[in-house]
Amino acid sequence: GEIEFWFAGIKIFVIIAFILLGIAILFGIMPSNNSSSYYLHNYSDFVPNGWKAVFSTLLVVIFSYGGSELIGLTITETKDAEKVLPGVVKGVMWRVVLFYTLPIFIICGLIPWDKIDANASPFVQVFETAGLQGASHVMNFILLTAVLSAANSGIYGCTRMLHSLSQSGDAPKSLSYVNKQGVPVYSLAFSVLFLLLGTYLVYLYPEKAFSYLLAIPGFTVSLIWISICLAQLKLRPQYKEKPYFKLWGFPYLTLFAACTLIISFIVFLIDSANRLSSIVCVAFVLVMVILSFFKRNTKPTSLEVTNDTN
Secondary structure (H helix, E strand, O other): OHHHHHHHHHHHHHHHHHHHHHHHHHOOOOOOOOOOOOHHHOOOOOOOOHHHHHHHHHHHHHHHHOOOOHHHHHHHHOOOHHHHHHHHHHHHHHHHHHHHHHHHHHHHHHOOHHHOOOOOOHHHHHHHHOOOOOHHHHHHHHHHHHHHHHHHHHHHHHHHHHHHHHHOOOOOHHHHOOOOOOOOHHHHHHHHHHHHHHHHHHHHOOOOHHHHHHHHHHHHHHHHHHHHHHHHHHHHHHOOOOOOOOOOOOOHHHHHHHHHHHHHHHHHHHOHHHHHHHHHHHHHHHHHHHHHHHHHHHOOOHHHHHHHHO
16 A cells, blocks of 8 residues: 555646646646647547447547546445545545546547557657657656556555455365465466566567557456446345445436446457457456356255254
């Protein structure tokens, strides 16, 4: 948590500086190398490459937002969760608008969408329009901290999820072991092992591994978010006590989110560029589903549990 605080602090500082610099350039307060700042309303078509392109790019968007659902995992380690978490969730929504949507708005205002260099960061391009030629080195450092931040939160989420599965009997019992500090060390070691494996794959296949490894978490996060939406639609009306967290627009907003995610998920599966990743992900899910039936059949009945207890 302390490491994530500093990683996030670095990213937030740079994004705020970027927003202030971009606004200054857009409104002519700061001179730049950009000859025009009217790109926001010079587009001939709102969706120039069609809606299929929009849903295809949602995979990268979902990957980028992946991890926001970790807020739910922290409920078991949060004091006064009923009071704290609603404020945290609402704060996340405002931060998404501030730290994601606003920078994209500025980028689209300063650089035509078809002039953005695919081999360079658009943040760097904006900094360079302001004459900051050394911005690429600074942004490389920021991107490195962002990657480490993603790995840090990923390790936390994976470790806690393995620990939870182990406690419920859906993963090896040893993964539920925690040390004196309350850290599930075996789950942590298991998570780090796969992190090192992914790093090794990138080392062996630097040109292809990243796109494959990017697709897999995008697939996973999509599946998780769809499951969360469907679980909300089914379970929330059945609660005996009204939840302390008010869900705005329920069930219509939840249904809209589920439909959008499902469409994006289908587009991802049928996209030829994701064929290998789709086969791997679907095969893994099928194996898990098949194993779940065997697990369900091996669980003791209530009579067996009673006899064992006696």
